[in-house]
Amino acid sequence: MEATLTFLGTGTSMGVPTLGCGCAVCTSAMDGTRPHNRRTRASVRLDYNGRTVLIDTGQDFHFQAIREKVTHVDAVLYTHGHADHVLGMDDLRPLSFANPIPLYADDETASVIERIFEYTFRTQDRYMTSARVEMHRISTEPGTTVKLFGAAFQRIPVQHGSQVITGWRFGRAAYLTDLSSLPxxxxxxxxxxxILIVDALRRAPHPSHSNLENSIALVERIKPRRAFFTHISHDLDHDAINAELPPHILMSHDGMCLDFEIAAAKTTEGTE
Known part of the structure; x- marks a missing residue:
């Protein structure tokens, strides 16, 4: 089954340009001389079988959805509960009025979303135009799979500092954002x-994110046919880093699209 992955955002939690920063990368992002240095908060869109599935909804989702002409969302998979991955959930509201949107998250992430958006999930005195979403808690057991619209999404445990969060594999592609290491x-x-999409924050080591050297080593161990770096800070210039990377590894950029085959699910569990 053919699918297209679109990078809605490729930036770190502070975005690029970063507020108050006058570095060369931020300056080039602001003045437009290097548009691929302009990075909104990291998330992706998957389109297949007439459906649209998101991984994460950061605080830039409204802008990203307008830019990429997102007219409907059929489901959202979450990686973890940090602000740059969940705060755009409320922008699903107008897309959810016709049909409720299922959300899939582990228990910790689901609890964060439900606490932030308490007015959405309350059962009494609910605001009339709250997002119509349905929370589905996923197991963190090995092999956990969510089946959506004919495709299977497998949870991949990812170490994010001291926290184990969720990466997702779908067919022959995998999305591993906010990764410091892999169990x-x-x-x-x-x-x-x-396709392997993996966190590459900066050159210097970081306690909760993979740096450039570590991300290249991960790619070489996993051996995908193609690899793309995301969750990129203002420490890395798009063109300069691409010139350093091996031919099978590229820096991603906002709006980049990748075509690939997404595996069909063998059963009809989950939302169809």
Whole structure:
């Protein structure tokens, strides 16, 4: 089944340009001389079988959806509950009035979303134009899979500092944002990939994100056919880093689209 992945955003939690910063990367993003240095908060859109599935809804989702002409959303998968991955959930409101949108998150992430958007999930005295969403808590057990509209999304455990969060594999593609390292149990789940999307925050080490050197090493171990870096800070210039990378690894940029095959689900569990 053919699918298209669109990078809605490729930036770190502070975005690029970063407020108050006059570095070369931020300046080039602001004046438009290097548009690929302009990075909104990280998330992706998947289109297949006439459906649109998002991974994460950061605080830039409204802008991203307008830019990419998102007219409907059929489901959202979440990686974790940090602000730059969940705060755009409320912008699903006008897209949810016709049909409720299912959200999939582990228990910790679901609890964060429900606490932030209490007015959306309350059962009494609910605001009439709150988003019509349905929270589905996913297991963190190995092999957990969500089946959506004919495709299977497998949870990949990802280490994000001291926290284990959710990466997602769908067909021969995988999205691993906010990664500092991968548990050994995750490597067998990432075999035979066409596309690997992985966190590459900056050159210097960081306690909760992968740096450039570590991300390249991860790609070489996993051995996908193609790899793309995301969740990129203002420390990395798009063109300069691309010139350094091996041919099978590229910096992603907002609006970049990738075509790939997404595997059909063998059962009809989940939302169809």
């Amino acid at each position: 050994e149990e995750s490597f067998p789940l990432l075999e035979d990939l066409d």
